[in-house]
Amino acid sequence: MSQDTEILALYTAHRSALVEYASGITGNRAHAEDLVQEAWVRMDRAARKEPPKEPLRYLYRIVRNLAFDGRRSLARERQVISGEDVAGAAARGASPDPSPEAVALYKAEFERLVAAMDELPERTRIALEMHRIGGCKLREIAAFLDISLPMAHVLVAQGVEHCKRRLGWS
Known part of the structure; x- marks a missing residue:
C-alpha cells in the first residue's frame, strides 16, 4: 500500500472522530467539518514532502491547532463587531490563566518537554532554561x-534542537 493510500485510509477511518474532536473545541459542527478538511489538505501536503512518524497524532495536532486558531480569530472578530475599541483589546492582552482544555491538551506535551530537558548535559540545560524560561x-x-x-x-x-527532536517538532 502506498503512503498516499495509507494516509487517505487513516483519514477516512478517523474522520468522524476528528470532527467530534474539533466540534468540542469550536462548538460548531459545520466549522469543525471545514477544519478537518483543511487538516487533511495540510497533512497530505506535508506527507508528500516527508511522511510523519505518527500520522494520526500529527493529524489530530493539525486539527487542534486549526480549531484553536479559529476560536481566537472568532473571538477577535466578535470584539471588533461588538464595537470594542482596538486599544482596549490590545491593553488587556491574552489571559494569563490557561483554560482547562488547554491544560489537558498540553500536559502530556509538557511532561515530554521536561523529560527531554532532563536528558541534556547540565550546561546545555542551564543555558536553555536561562534563555527560554528565564x-x-x-x-x-x-x-x-x-x-x-x-x-x-x-x-x-x-x-532547542534536542527538545524539538524529542517532541517530534522537527
Missing part, C-alpha cells in the same frame, strides 16, 4: 556559565 540574554548566560558568547549560543541552539 528570558536571559546570551551574554548573561555566557557570563553565568563562564563561557564565550558563541558557545552560549551553541548550547542554547543544541538544547
Whole structure:
C-alpha cells in the first residue's frame, strides 16, 4: 500500500472522530467539518514532502491547532463587531490563566518537554532554561556559565534542537 493510500485510509477511518474532536473545541459542527478538511489538505501536503512518524497524532495536532486558531480569530472578530475599541483589546492582552482544555491538551506535551530537558548535559540545560524560561540574554548566560558568547549560543541552539527532536517538532 502506498503512503498516499495509507494516509487517505487513516483519514477516512478517523474522520468522524476528528470532527467530534474539533466540534468540542469550536462548538460548531459545520466549522469543525471545514477544519478537518483543511487538516487533511495540510497533512497530505506535508506527507508528500516527508511522511510523519505518527500520522494520526500529527493529524489530530493539525486539527487542534486549526480549531484553536479559529476560536481566537472568532473571538477577535466578535470584539471588533461588538464595537470594542482596538486599544482596549490590545491593553488587556491574552489571559494569563490557561483554560482547562488547554491544560489537558498540553500536559502530556509538557511532561515530554521536561523529560527531554532532563536528558541534556547540565550546561546545555542551564543555558536553555536561562534563555527560554528565564528570558536571559546570551551574554548573561555566557557570563553565568563562564563561557564565550558563541558557545552560549551553541548550547542554547543544541538544547532547542534536542527538545524539538524529542517532541517530534522537527
